[in-house]
Amino acid sequence: MVLGPVLQRHPDDGWTLAVPMKVGARMHRVLRRLADAILPPSPRTETTVDEVTGHALVCLRYMPRSSAMIFLLGMRLLNWSPLWRLRGLRPLTALPTDAARRHLVGITTSRWLPVRLLMYGPLGLFMSSYFDQDYVHRELSYAPAPFVAERIELRRKWIEGQEPGVDEEIHHPPVGVP
Amino acid sequence: MTILAHSDYRNGEQHETEVVVVGTGAGGAVVGAELAEAGRDVLFVEEGGYHPTSSFNPYLTESLPRLYRDAGGTIIMGRPPIPYAEGRCVGGGTVVNGGMAWRPPEEVLTEWESITGQPDLGARAMEPLFNRVEEIIHAKPQHPASIGEDNRLLEEGARRLGWQYAHNLRAQDRCVGSNQCVTGCPTGAKQSTLVSYMPRALSRGARCLTEVRVQRLWIEGGRCVGVIGKAINPRTREEDIDVRVRAKAVVVACGAVQTPFLLLRHRLGRPSRQLGKNFLCHPNTKVVAIYPHDIYAWQGVSQGGQIREFRDEGILMAENAVPPGTAAAQIPFLGEEAFELMKRYNAMAMTGVLVEDSHAGTVTRSFGAPMAKYSITPYDHDRFLRGVRYLATLHFEMGAEKVILPFSNFHVANGVDDLAQIERTQRSRSTIELFTVHMMGTCRMGSRPRHSVVNLNGELWDLPGCYVADASLFPTAVGVNPQVTIMALATRVAQRLQLPN
Numbered sequence: 001m002v003l004g005p006v007l008q009r010h011p012d013d014g015w016t017l018a019v020p021m022k023v024g025a026r027m028h029r030v031l032r033r034l035a036d037a038i039l040p041p042s043p044r045t046e047t048t049v050d051e052v053t054g055h056a057l058v059c060l061r062y063m064p065r066s067s068a069m070i071f072l073l074g075m076r077l078l079n080w081s082p083l084w085r086l087r088g089l090r091p092l093t094a095l096p097t098d099a100a101r102r103h104l105v106g107i108t109t110s111r112w113l114p115v116r117l118l119m120y121g122p123l124g125l126f127m128s129s130y131f132d133q134d135y136v137h138r139e140l141s142y143a144p145a146p147f148v149a150e151r152i153e154l155r156r157k158w159i160e161g162q163e164p165g166v167d168e169e170i171h172h173p174p175v176g177v178p
Numbered sequence: 179m180t181i182l183a184h185s186d187y188r189n190g191e192q193h194e195t196e197v198v199v200v201g202t203g204a205g206g207a208v209v210g211a212e213l214a215e216a217g218r219d220v221l222f223v224e225e226g227g228y229h230p231t232s233s234f235n236p237y238l239t240e241s242l243p244r245l246y247r248d249a250g251g252t253i254i255m256g257r258p259p260i261p262y263a264e265g266r267c268v269g270g271g272t273v274v275n276g277g278m279a280w281r282p283p284e285e286v287l288t289e290w291e292s293i294t295g296q297p298d299l300g301a302r303a304m305e306p307l308f309n310r311v312e313e314i315i316h317a318k319p320q321h322p323a324s325i326g327e328d329n330r331l332l333e334e335g336a337r338r339l340g341w342q343y344a345h346n347l348r349a350q351d352r353c354v355g356s357n358q359c360v361t362g363c364p365t366g367a368k369q370s371t372l373v374s375y376m377p378r379a380l381s382r383g384a385r386c387l388t389e390v391r392v393q394r395l396w397i398e399g400g401r402c403v404g405v406i407g408k409a410i411n412p413r414t415r416e417e418d419i420d421v422r423v424r425a426k427a428v429v430v431a432c433g434a435v436q437t438p439f440l441l442l443r444h445r446l447g448r449p450s451r452q453l454g455k456n457f458l459c460h461p462n463t464k465v466v467a468i469y470p471h472d473i474y475a476w477q478g479v480s481q482g483g484q485i486r487e488f489r490d491e492g493i494l495m496a497e498n499a500v501p502p503g504t505a506a507a508q509i510p511f512l513g514e515e516a517f518e519l520m521k522r523y524n525a526m527a528m529t530g531v532l533v534e535d536s537h538a539g540t541v542t543r544s545f546g547a548p549m550a551k552y553s554i555t556p557y558d559h560d561r562f563l564r565g566v567r568y569l570a571t572l573h574f575e576m577g578a579e580k581v582i583l584p585f586s587n588f589h590v591a592n593g594v595d596d597l598a599q600i601e602r603t604q605r606s607r608s609t610i611e612l613f614t615v616h617m618m619g620t621c622r623m624g625s626r627p628r629h630s631v632v633n634l635n636g637e638l639w640d641l642p643g644c645y646v647a648d649a650s651l652f653p654t655a656v657g658v659n660p661q662v663t664i665m666a667l668a669t670r671v672a673q674r675l676q677l678p679n
Binding site for chain 2: 008010014016018019042058061063065067104105108109113116117120121128130131132136139140142144151152155164169170172173
């Protein structure tokens with residue numbers, strides 16, 4: 001198997017990831033609360049919520065400033081959604097995680113499109129980051145790096161003249177089916 | 179090979195060239211390579227960075243900010259809103275697309291011929307262009323060793339139901355099915371412009387300024403003579419260094435959202451008022467089936483084939499495996515429930531329905547960013563419902579346990595009988611969840627200034643020296659993956675581009 005310089009999580013090709021967007025402590029708390037409520041409670045490490053929130057703030061750097069501001073405004077609206085949905089007087093940051101999650105599920109399935117739209121951003125940012133972690137991949141039995149490394153090697157041999165044969169085909173038939 | 183990045187620039191520096199090409203995707207790289215091979219001095223300006231094949235990995239947290247516009251957080255507003263993905267790196271969208279290499283159907287080219295009144299856009303006239311593009315990007319079907327179980331399921335399901343299934347032609351040279359098309363092909367097999375056209379251009383002396391965002395055109399005496407932009411600091415993402423490029427001709431190839439965004443700054447397209455109009459996007463929706471056994475959809479090529487049985491209705495269906503991060507962002511569950519479902523990731527077959535546009539939207543400028551607006555019509559909605567039902571039926575025919583449907587008020591079908599509820603529950607266009615990657619048509623080409631934005635050479639009617647060479651040119655939607663059509667039109671623009679003496 002060839003892992004070599006390729007497939008590293010942080011390839012050393014001189015490219016620099018942007019620093020996270022600066023937000024105030026209150027907004028930071030809102031983002032952490034939303035991430036905590038949206039992400040599966042397990043598996044996690046001690047730093048999962050911080051890492052996922054940090055990644056979201058990095059991604060905001062890559063957006064036009066107006067889009068990033070609209071996103072953050074949407075997060076504020078989400079935080080106060082118990083109030084404007086007439087479900088309570090306290091924001092999500094003041095609710096226990098389970099209660100906040102139940103509330104967000106209600107927003108995700110709301111019949112009102114603009115309300116559901118508020119969840120597009122945080123779902124996309126937090127879930128894509130969480131499900132990209134190695135410890136989550138292990139739980140899913142998802143291991144792309146060794147598979148890709150094997151395929152890179154297969155192509156290398158092909159370029160050298162050794163066309164893939166039947167043995168290299170990808171088959172995962174149901175158990176008991178040849 | 180000259181590829182410059184932010185650290186190479188000095189404030190106020192100016193470059194001189196014969197042709198400056200803005201963008202390095204399916205349009206820009208092709209037009210630049212063709213011109214460089216014809217002996218022209220070409221300079222590319224690319225907003226994204228240069229990431230070689232050896233830097234690609236299967237991790238979304240790396241590839242989204244590296245390779246995608248706005249780290250993948252782009253959305254078309256409308257009913258329903260449609261998230262879209264667009265490349266932002268050397269190679270543009272071709273680095274992150276599925277690599278499909280279909281020519282447009284003959285009836286589409288016949289329609290273009292009829293709309294423009296020019297036989298040049300007909301199937302016969304375009305044939306040599308398609309041949310040339312297909313040769314360069316190695317458009318051909320996949321080797322059996324690259325096909326995964328999910329593609330086989332789809333093909334077998336189509337066979338059982340008597341539906342036409344076609345193996346996709348893909349831009350690939352010895353693809354071995356690593357299934358990382360959306361995070362950059364780590365084997366180098368996918369013939370994105372990063373590994374096909376750009377090396378051709380650079381080997382002929384073309385230069386490439388990366389990490390520079392073009393902010394406006396440089397116009398003198400009513401003629402476009404260059405572009406003015408700013409280099410983007412990779413750490414802060416601030417636009418902090420002025421960069422100017424003076425040229426005899428400017429080719430804008432930033433895609434159907436960014437191209438009109440740039441041109442609208444100068445209030446161009448006035449004769450027809452069509453600039454930014456006619457926005458088309460081939461909306462897609464997702465149908466995820468969960469099988470009782472693991473099929474490892476992430477092993478084997480993405481989109482090895484398509485179900486083309488319903489092409490006459492404007493419906494295409496295909497497998498489209500995505501990494502768990504993308505899949506999880508599209509499923510309708512949170513917390514533990516989301517993880518319980520994602521634990522079945524290896525048993526998921528991720529498939530999609532593409533519907534050809536029957537209506538157009540717009541792209542405008544709003545608060546310094548492009549604003550795309552598009553709503554599906556009741557006719558499109560009806561076709562989506564049919565397409566979802568077809569695909570779900572296929573999955574149940576193949577033994578799926580359950581199917582995750584793309585409706586905010588009806589998520590799970592546990593059997594084929596549940597599908598009868600689709601028509602009953604889906605009365606509103608707002609409840610369907612869509613996405614897209616095919617943006618087209620905002621600078622339509624034509625033979626009359628009152629009906630089009632650019633002429634048949636790709637040059638703006640009201641700004642000599644400024645050409646467009648991307649999917650914005652399409653007069654109508656193509657109904658298939660647009661990469662080859664963009665490349666063929668870009669080749670045509672390169673052949674017809676005139677430089678002033």
